[in-house]
Amino acid sequence: MSQAAVANDHVVEIHYTLKDDDGDVVDSSVGGDPLDYLHGHGGIVPGLEAAMAGKKVGDKFAISVPPAEGYGEVTGEPKSVPKSAFPDDVELEEGMQFFVSGKDGDPIPVWVVAVHGDEVLLDQNHPLAGETLHFEIEVVSVRKASAEELEHGHPHGPEGHHHH
Ligand code: ZN
Numbered sequence: 001m002s003q004a005a006v007a008n009d010h011v012v013e014i015h016y017t018l019k020d021d022d023g024d025v026v027d028s029s030v031g032g033d034p035l036d037y038l039h040g041h042g043g044i045v046p047g048l049e050a051a052m053a054g055k056k057v058g059d060k061f062a063i064s065v066p067p068a069e070g071y072g073e074v075t076g077e078p079k080s081v082p083k084s085a086f087p088d089d090v091e092l093e094e095g096m097q098f099f100v101s102g103k104d105g106d107p108i109p110v111w112v113v114a115v116h117g118d119e120v121l122l123d124q125n126h127p128l129a130g131e132t133l134h135f136e137i138e139v140v141s142v143r144k145a146s147a148e149e150l151e152h153g154h155p156h157g158p159e160g161h162h163h164h
Pocket of ligand 1 (some may be wrong): 149152154155156
């Protein structure tokens with residue numbers, strides 16, 4: 001039997017290290033649990049997902065993903081929102097992510113870029129928008145997704161438990 005290769009509707013586990021243009025590590029799974037995602041469903045940035053196709057367990061590679069294939073270009077300006085718009089029990093910090101309702105009711109992610117007194121500055125740009133993403137990837141496992149995973153559009157854990 002040939003070894004499974006990464007293709008649409010497969011659950012893939014990877015270890016990744018993400019560096020910025022300066023070579024500083026922004027994020028890494030190494031030393032912790034690998035990241036799992038459902039291939040072909042937009043669970044990871046498009047440039048990395050495209051590069052994953054056809055890879056097999058044990059494959060290691062590096063790829064640089066430009067902003068357009070990553071978290072997008074920076075657009076628009078951050079908006080100021082009163083602190084009172086947030087729940088009282090939330091300790092607002094730079095980098096926190098919230099979802100606001102868009103025109104069509106879809107949730108839109110926003111990030112806190114600053115807190116000034118009673119004003120909170122929110123930005124629709126991902127913190128890594130405009131950045132070239134330098135990934136080092138190791139493929140840990142590849143398997144076909146279950147019907148339930150395909151229905152949900154994301155992977156479930158080894159015991160089928162899940163965070164939702
Ligand atoms: Zn699910």
